[in-house]
Amino acid sequence: MTYVPYTNIAIGWSAAFGRCDVRVASKGNGRGSVVIDRTPASTFLIAMGSYRRARADDRIPGVLNGVAPGGLLAKRGWPGDGLRRDGRQTGCRLWLLEDAKQTEATRQAAIRYLDESIGQIATDHGHNYSVSATWTARGRLQASASAFGTIVSTPVVVGGGA
Structure with missing residues (x-):
């Protein structure tokens, strides 16, 4: 692996x-x-704080009876992705957890979303990385990514932070 x-x-x-x-x-x-x-x-920071477009099989927060609020824009996403020819996306799908329940499955989903986003960057730059998600309070996850001794963390409000 060549480091960039x-x-x-x-x-x-x-x-x-x-x-x-x-x-x-x-x-x-x-x-x-x-x-x-x-x-x-x-x-x-940019990757973790930017919305990656939801996939077709993702449940959109705020969906009631299968109808997504906002129509086409409900899937969100980084505007520049529309110009990419390789089909890759920028950002992270952590926003999909906005109305999730505080469960281990939700924490694992956060780790998958981080891995999808940070893993793509680390692969492009040719280095190892790690991601984690930890419950810090009711309705609040701390999502973290690290490489080369640099740790970036962001709070993720889950279920409205109730």
Whole structure:
């Protein structure tokens, strides 16, 4: 396996704002420069935080009597995937767990969704990785991916976080 290095615009999580943003290094006088990330962290954050399009056999959250809310857009998905000719998709299907029950099957589904997303990236870059999902509170999973000592985690609200 040939290793392909990472080079991305750095993305950082802001707990205060509850979102990711581009990281900028201050240079003084109100100026700065975009930080370059040479770890898998930014790539993993983008993958874990982006919606991968639901498959035909996926149960869409909010479906009542087999009718999906939102019609065509209910399956969500990364807009750029429509331009890809290889059929591959960006993002993660963790969003499908929005109204799942807090069970071991749900935790295992989260691991499968992470493996699908992060595994594709790790294969492209030629390295090993690991993924995990742990219940941290009622209705809340902590989804994590790691490689090269870099760990990226994100909370996943399950069943409305009840």
